[in-house]
Amino acid sequence: DQQVKQNSPSLSVQEGRISILNCDYTNSMFDYFLWYKKYPAEGPTFLISISSIKDKNEDGRFTVFLNKSAKHLSLHIVPSQPGDSAVYFCAASATSNTGKLIFGQGTTLQVKP
């Protein structure tokens, strides 16, 4: 049972345009969501997060939107840069004392110059 799904394995955009990466979840107990970025041969690095009490969080070129009724979140990158080319994972957590994250399968973003 995949509780966090990223249905697009890959995405290709032109430099300067907007990249939109999507993520769906099924567990209504999830109340915190994160996006991680991963380059080849490196570990994932934290990018941006959002609490379920918000519907938007912005950090520079990165904005995460949360639609709780649709159980959907998205990551917008504007403008996209070639250095953004990486695998992006969304992750979700439910309030607990374990801090466990449930990850999606990942989406490979390619930004073409």
Add this chain to the structure above:
Amino acid sequence: NAGVTQTPKFRVLKTGQSMTLLCAQDMNHEYMYWYRQDPGMGLRLIHYSVGEGTTAKGEVPDGYNVSRLKKQNFLLGLESAAPSQTSVYFCASSYAPGRGAYEQYFGPGTRLTVT
């Protein structure tokens, strides 16, 4: 600060051999985690620890054991390696939820091949 480090970076094992992966963090994090990453499956939690001397099972614990004898170290053991354990293994650490709001810091990974 080195952050989260993992030893070794690469390893090839024969079926039935054993090995231990070492994870160390210097951020004084309470929580530590071991994940495996396989193509098309994201990261799956193997075991985790919420403090020194404690461990718990994650989503895919079978075939693995862990120990957290010191707060800064988290060891992952394979007693009898199987080809299905060929994967990339990531260690992560975090503050207890409420301080760092679930953000986990990852090591660079260990690529393990079992033949």
